[in-house]
Amino acid sequence: MPAEDMKVKWAKKAYGLQSELRYKADLSWMKGVGWMTEGSLDVQQAKKAGDLVSEKKYRQKADALRFTSVADSPQIKQAKKSQELQSDLTYKSSGEELLHHYTINKDEPVFKQARANAANLSAIKYKSSWEKQKEKGFELRLDALSFLTAKAKRDLASEVKYKEDYEKTKGKLIGATDRKS
Numbered sequence: 001m002p003a004e005d006m007k008v009k010w011a012k013k014a015y016g017l018q019s020e021l022r023y024k025a026d027l028s029w030m031k032g033v034g035w036m037t038e039g040s041l042d043v044q045q046a047k048k049a050g051d052l053v054s055e056k057k058y059r060q061k062a063d064a065l066r067f068t069s070v071a072d073s074p075q076i077k078q079a080k081k082s083q084e085l086q087s088d089l090t091y092k093s094s095g096e097e098l099l100h101h102y103t104i105n106k107d108e109p110v111f112k113q114a115r116a117n118a119a120n121l122s123a124i125k126y127k128s129s130w131e132k133q134k135e136k137g138f139e140l141r142l143d144a145l146s147f148l149t150a151k152a153k154r155d156l157a158s159e160v161k162y163k164e165d166y167e168k169t170k171g172k173l174i175g176a177t178d179r180k181s
Contacts, residue, residue, distance in 0.1 A: 037043050051057055084090060104111050119125055141147070155161050
């Protein structure tokens with residue numbers, strides 16, 4: 001073997017021994033030295049997971065949340081436009097404005113018929129006779145025909161009355177006593 005190869009082998013071996021000695025020296029120095037876990041990745045992940053699972057943070061009020069929103073982003077503009085298009089209030093308000101604008105003459109028969117139909121369908125006119133009746137009050141006479149018929153029907157349906165009548169007629173014969181042909 002050439003001398004240079006021997007030197008290279010010897011250098012590699014010396015470097016390996018030196019490296020192993022450094023490693024062992026570092027290891028012996030680290031023995032007994034505490035390790036601060038505060039900034040480690042595992043601890044940070046555990047804290048983040050705890051925040052995600054935390055009921056207190058989950059149930060906090062929306063006012064307490066901090067956020068920044070871009071006022072005029074394309075997504076927000078699109079969402080506002082969609083909300084306006086789907087809004088029932090704006091849809092109905094434009095329809096209500098056009099609903100009672102008539103272009104026909106008030107004397108035309110179609111208009112008069114429409115007014116008569118509106119009066120017939122009006123809830124106010126529908127309830128007005130009932131309201132007048134309520135204002136007058138009610139007079140309930142106990143000898144009225146409807147009360148008498150209701151009492152008679154109740155008595156007919158009453159099982160007590162039925163049994164009383166049955167007990168009265170029990171033992172009495174109805175019809176002929178002797179049958180002759």
